[in-house]
Amino acid sequence: AQTVTQSQPEMSVQEAETVTLSCTYDTSESDYYLFWYKQPPSRQMILVIRQEAYKQQNATENRFSVNFQKAAKSFSLKISDSQLGDAAMYFCAYRSGGTGTASKLTFGTGTRLQVTL
Amino acid sequence: ETGVTQTPRHLVMGMTNKKSLKCEQHLGHNAMYWYKQSAKKPLELMFVYNFKEQTENNSVPSRFSPECPNSSHLFLHVHTLQPEDSALYLCASSQVTPSNYGYTFGSGTRLTVV
Numbered sequence: 001a002q003t004v005t006q007s008q009p010e011m012s013v014q015e016a017e018t019v020t021l022s023c024t025y026d027t028s029e030s031d032y033y034l035f036w037y038k039q040p041p042s043r044q045m046i047l048v049i050r051q052e053a054y055k056q057q058n059a060t061e062n063r064f065s066v067n068f069q070k071a072a073k074s075f076s077l078k079i080s081d082s083q084l085g086d087a088a089m090y091f092c093a094y095r096s097g098g099t100g101t102a103s104k105l106t107f108g109t110g111t112r113l114q115v116t117l
Numbered sequence: 118e119t120g121v122t123q124t125p126r127h128l129v130m131g132m133t134n135k136k137s138l139k140c141e142q143h144l145g146h147n148a149m150y151w152y153k154q155s156a157k158k159p160l161e162l163m164f165v166y167n168f169k170e171q172t173e174n175n176s177v178p179s180r181f182s183p184e185c186p187n188s189s190h191l192f193l194h195v196h197t198l199q200p201e202d203s204a205l206y207l208c209a210s211s212q213v214t215p216s217n218y219g220y221t222f223g224s225g226t227r228l229t230v231v
Contacts (some may be wrong), residue, residue, distance in 0.1 A: 004159070035219045042204060045222035091160070095219065104150070104173065105209075107160040107222055 002027045002094050006108035013082045019111050020067075021077045021111045023092030030099030033052075033076045034068070035105070040088040048090070051095070052076065087115045120144045123208050130230055135196040138226045140208030141191055143191065148213050149191040151183060154205040156193035166191060167213060197228045 003026045013019035025034070036048040051059045051068050058066050063083075067076045079086055089110045095104040121142045130136055142149065151163040166185040167174035180202075184192040191208055205227050209220035 025136040033219075037219070037222075042224060043207075043227075045207065045209075045220075047219045047221075050219060095220070104162050104165060105160075105163075109159050110155065 001033075002029070002096070003099045004092050004094050004106050004108040006092055006111050007068050008111045009109070010112045011116070012114040013079070013086075015082055017082055018080045018111065019082055021079075021092075021110060021113070023077070024072050025075065025094050027094065027097055029075070033095045034066075035093040035095065036064070036066070036075075036077045037093060037107075038086075038088045039057060039091065039110075040085075045091070048095050049077065055098070057062065062117060064082045079099060082113050082115050084117075087113055089113075119159060121208060121221050123206075125174070125226060126146035126224065127227045130195070130198060130228065132198055132200075132230060134198075135194070136191040136205055136207055138208075138228070140191040140193075140223055142191075142208075142210040143220060144198065144220070145211035146194075146212055146221070147188050148211050149185060149188070150209045150211075151191070151193055152207040152209065154207055159193050160207070163193075165218060167204045195228070198214070200230050 005024045032053045034051045037045045038048050039045050047063050049061045063080045065078045092108040092112045093105045124139045133180040149166045153161045163177045164183045169185050187228045205225045207225045208223045211220045
């Protein structure tokens, strides 16, 4: 079974600074996808960024980027120019590739990000 | 409109009550999911529905009973709950393929068992 580990329960960053959230995973599969989700106090999980395992290039979405190290099974999220609205729980998630049936998302325990003035 | 709507937002139940949590998606997805989110634990997958058929039951106690009448609606019927069942219950939907898209989540139902 796949597992996802987030070793930082809480992180803090000053507004306009950069922060990196860590995630490692364990799998024997070669075809999979990785995601970062954000859960603000409104409770809805919002997709921040995704990465296909077969792509060597790291995904970027505006101020959010990932450092995907496939051999090390590491998938960290970098938030640049942090804003107050970035304060939330961040979850790393894994999804198997494949077709035909719905494949589940496996989540880490989350990292709570605080953004200070 | 988020695309996935869950009702009610909050639910307080006695241990002997019966209630239903509702989830509706307007995205044309063909898979739906129930997750349980408890403090300091990873999200726990409870049930998976694939084209209205249940494809996964993750050893969930029988006091939780899902129902998927069509690909747009998903229910979680609950009864005789225990205090440890207090949690945020999240519904999500997705396309079965391609898998490179994640799920779309609702805002959850906060269930408190008293």
